[in-house]
Structures are given as C-alpha cells and as structure tokens.
Amino acid sequence: AQRVTQPEKLLSVFKGAPVELKCNYSYSGSPELFWYVQYSRQRLQLLLRHISRESIKGFTADLNKGETSFHLKKPFAQEEDSAMYYCALSTMFSGGYNKLIFGAGTRLAVHP
Amino acid sequence: DTGVSQDPRHKITKRGQNVTFRCDPISEHNRLYWYRQTLGQGPEFLTYFQNEAQLEKSRLLSDRFSAERPKGSFSTLEIQRTEQGDSAMYLCASSLEGNSGNTIYFGEGSWLTVV
Numbered sequence: 001a002q003r004v005t006q007p008e009k010l011l012s013v014f015k016g017a018p019v020e021l022k023c024n025y026s027y028s029g030s031p032e033l034f035w036y037v038q039y040s041r042q043r044l045q046l047l048l049r050h051i052s053r054e055s056i057k058g059f060t061a062d063l064n065k066g067e068t069s070f071h072l073k074k075p076f077a078q079e080e081d082s083a084m085y086y087c088a089l090s091t092m093f094s095g096g097y098n099k100l101i102f103g104a105g106t107r108l109a110v111h112p
Numbered sequence: 113d114t115g116v117s118q119d120p121r122h123k124i125t126k127r128g129q130n131v132t133f134r135c136d137p138i139s140e141h142n143r144l145y146w147y148r149q150t151l152g153q154g155p156e157f158l159t160y161f162q163n164e165a166q167l168e169k170s171r172l173l174s175d176r177f178s179a180e181r182p183k184g185s186f187s188t189l190e191i192q193r194t195e196q197g198d199s200a201m202y203l204c205a206s207s208l209e210g211n212s213g214n215t216i217y218f219g220e221g222s223w224l225t226v227v
Contacts, residue, residue, distance in 0.1 A: 009152070036218075043115070044155070044203070044218040086154050099145065099168070100216060102154030 002027050004089050006103035013077050014111050021072040021106045023061075023087030032090040033063055033070040034100065039083045047072075047085070057081070077110045084108075114138060116219035118204050124225045125194055132190045133222045137206030144187050145216065146179055147203040148172065155203055155218075161187060162209070194226045 003026040013019055025031060035047040048056045050063040050070060061072045070087060084107050088100040117136045125131050137144050142163050147155035158177070160168045163184035173179075176194075181187040191198055201221040 004154075006154075043220045046215055046217075049215075088154075099157045099160060100155070101157070104152065104154050 002089060002091055002101050004087050004101055004103035006085075006087055006106050008106045009104070010107045010109065012109045012111065015079055016076050019072075019074045019077045019081070019108065019110075021085050021087075021108065023070045023072065023103060025068050025070065025087075025089050027068075027089055027091070029092070031063070031065075032092075032098070033061070034088045034090065035059070035061055035070075035072050036086045036088055036102075037083050038086070044086070077108075079110045079112060082108055082110045116204055116206050116217055118202075118219040118222045120222060121220065122223045122225075124227060127196060127226055128193055130190065130192045131194055131224060132188055133202050133204075133224075135187045135189070135204030135206075135219060137186070137204070138208075138217055141206035141208045141217075142184065143207045143209055143216075144181055145205040145207075146187070146189050147205065147218075149201040149203055149221070150199075158189075158202075191224070194224075196226045199224055199226045 005024045033050045036044050037047040038044045059074045063070050084105050086105045087103040090098045092098045119134045144161040146158040149155045158170050158173050159179050161181040164181050176192045179189045203221045204219045205216045207216045
C-alpha cells in the first residue's frame with residue numbers, strides 16, 4: 001500500500017536550532033517525493049521536491065531509498081519557518097498523470 | 113492573483129441539504145484535482161480531471177458526491193444529502209501536463225460545516 005508517515009504532529013524548537021522533520025514512505029515503485037508547506041492563513045504550497053535536489057529557504061531533503069525516508073532539514077531555524085509541513089508521495093498512473101498522497105503533517109513552531 | 117481560486121470559501125449547511133463548490137484552476141492548466149482535508153490530517157485525494165474527462169475517482173467519493181468539469185476549465189464538486197461526516201476542507205488543485213515536475217498548485221480551499 002502507498003503510504004506516507006510523519007511521526008511527529010508537533011516539533012517545537014528555538015530560533016537558531018537545527019530542525020529535522022521526519023517523513024517515511026511506503027511505495028513499491030520509483031518514488032517521487034515532495035514537501036509542501038502551509039503558512040498561517042495561506043494556501044498549501046510546494047517547498048521542494050527530491051528530483052530537484054535544491055535548497056529552498058535553507059531547507060534540504062534527501063531521499064533515502066534504503067530507509068524509505070525523505071526527512072526535511074534546516075541547520076538554523078527561523079521564526080518565519082513556523083508553519084505546517086506536509087510530506088507527499090507522487091504516484092504515477094498509466095495515463096501519465098500523477099496524484100499526491102500526503103502525510104498527516106507536522107507543525108513546526110519556532111520560538112524566539 | 114492568478115492562482116487556483118475556490119468559491120465559496122466557507123459554507124455552513126444543515127444535514128440533508130445539497131452543497132456545490134466551484135474551482136477555477138490556473139489558466140491553461142489541463143489537470144484538475146479535488147482533495148478533502150479533515151482536522152489533523154493531510155489532504156486526501158478525491159478525484160482527477162484531465163481536460164473535461166474525469167479519469168479517476170477515489171473510493172472516498174461516495175454516490176452522494178459528483179464532480180464535473182464541463183468545458184475543461186472550471187470544475188464543480190456537489191455533495192447531495194450532506195452528512196455531518198462531510199464536514200471538511202475541500203481543496204482544489206491544478207497542474208499543467210508536461211510542466212517541470214508536474215507541480216500541483218492548490219487553492220485556498222472551501223470549508224464545509226454540516227450542522
């Protein structure tokens with residue numbers, strides 16, 4: 001079964017501390033993983049995808065197929081990083097389209 | 113704002129009434145998705161359109177739910193005979209086939225409360 005697990009509902013850190021939001025997935029095919037973020041009163045938006053191997057707002061995420069994980073990391077958290085973070089797995093269908101399967105989300109709270 | 117827009121943003125209805133939500137995707141996006149999100153959960157896939165064709169429906173979409181995209185542009189999601197369990201945020205999203213990484217863009221959602 002295709003599944004995304006985010007074990008922490010809430011992660012609370014102080015400004016400047018390192019952050020790691022955990023994500024594990026279950027998928028028999030070749031996975032495509034994403035992190036979406038939702039800031040207060042804003043829509044869900046893409047933060048980064050594993051195929052881009054980029055750093056957005058200081059965040060990075062590495063796909064570890066052996067551990068089936070895609071943890072989101074940032075070395076020094078900022079207060080503006082406080083938001084809801086969702087890990088998502090893209091599943092591809094024979095018609096060439098895809099849909100996203102989301103985890104339950106982790107709320108990151110960065111305190112001054 | 114040229115993003116995905118949804119209407120209404122909030123709807124309170126009595127159990128047993130019908131409700132309809134509208135979604136206007138980003139212009140020229142041929143793929144359109146509906147998701148449902150309940151408190152404490154991530155969005156759950158409901159259905160997918162490619163242009164005007166509805167290509168997939170989740171088992172979450174009971175017979176009381178119907179979605180249309182008549183001209184391959186805007187879409188509607190209707191819930192008939194609403195139940196309290198239908199209370200949720202209904203999210204619409206769109207993407208453009210062939211764009212970089214098939215990025216899916218979400219609307220702000222329509223909150224439904226069934227009383």
